[in-house]
Amino acid sequence: MATRKLGRLAADLLLALLNATLILAALCLWLLWGVLGTARDISADIEQTARLILPIRDEIQTLTAEIEAARSALADLQGGMRATAAADLAPVAAELEALRAEIAGLRADLAAFQQAEADQIEAALTAALDRALHLLLAALRRPPPPEPPDA
DSSP states (O other), rough: OOHHHHHHHHHHHHHHHHHHHHHHHHHHHHHHHHHHHHHHHHHHHHHHHHHHHHHHHHHHHHHHHHHHHHHHHHHHHHHHOTTSHHHHHHHHHHHHHHHHHHHHHHHHHHHHHHHHHHHHHHHHHHHHHHHHHHHHHHHHHSOOOOOOOOO
């Protein structure tokens, strides 16, 4: 009789171990599914931000080329027309300074976009990890299912 109870106890313990293992595996898969969904959302946000930044980068490159052309033209004017008054070169120098200011503004915008992107990524990852932790803690706090009565 004691052997029968011991065998029944061992079978119940083995069944409980198998049940707990399957529950943990299901919980891990569910959490992984949630984290992957959040990662997909983050990558979509990054893609959208990149689409906003790329035109700004192209515009900066265009303005840089314009500045180089203006510098070259200014150097040609200075070399060929030393006798020309400084007042004649003032509009070219003013245009050059305006282009420099515009590039500085665009670089500041680009830096702000990059910082905003990094902040979005950090916030999304933090939110995903917090949600996964809350879900895990909620799952662990649930009371165990009632044991079936012995027959």
